[in-house]
Amino acid sequence: MHVPRAPERLVYGAAREVEIHPDRDALVHAAAEHVVALARAAVAARxxxxxxxxxxxxxxxxxxxxxxxSFVGRIDWSRARIFFGDERCVPPDHPESNYRMAREALLDRVPIPAANVHRIAGEDEPEHAARAYERTLRACFGDVEGPPARSFDLVLLGMGDDGHTASLFPGAPAMNEARRWVVPSEIARPHPMWRITLTPVVIDAAAAVTFLVDGASKAERLAHVLEGRDGAERLPAARIAPTHGALRWMIDAEAASQLRGRS
Incomplete structure (x- = not known):
């Protein structure tokens, strides 16, 4: 039986744990195991x-x-509640819909009740869609002023080659939001489009936040984010900082190629 090689591990300060996997397949396998472990722990606890x-x-x-x-039976999907970190303002069957991607890759292939999947209504007017999704989150995590005491068990995030995460882009007002959990955001690239995104107010209240990053095209920006190089404070991915939860970066060797702290 093939035993995956243990990832290289780096720690940046007290907050950022980094796992470097030898290739993309190893990263995918480890990330799936990570989701399973957190799902089983959450169901056992709550x-x-x-x-x-x-x-x-x-x-x-x-x-x-x-x-x-080999994986699907290891999570009790009847106990899972699925949300989304962001969505493009398109219908749910549109090729650019995050919901459509997740449905085709996962949700249609596991025994999860439809009522447990909470998509963002990207087909609606952006402000209306954002406020409606915030109401959905508040119904789950508590209708409180400011951040909830605790939000998700796990937030999965990616990172663009410009340092954006979810639909939080450099210079966007959403990065400085202190009250709202969900906001509309208009972006210019790769083409003008409205998106709906969770804000750091609710992301940083999660028990675990995990970034998944692969590929050489992300290497330079990732080094800026993780090592605090000049201008990192302007990058949304660098500013995600869970208040009480765990922050983990799971990356492949190509994405890690410009990190100075590697052995």
């Missing part, structure tokens, strides 16, 4: 597992791995 899914190319194979026979 009877429910809440997760905010990320969009993008990196998480998709993780979702596909979780839907494989």
């Amino acid at each position: 009877g429910v597992f809440t997760i905010a899914l990320a969009g993008g190319a990196t998480p998709r194979p993780v979702y596909e791995r979780l839907a494989q026979p």
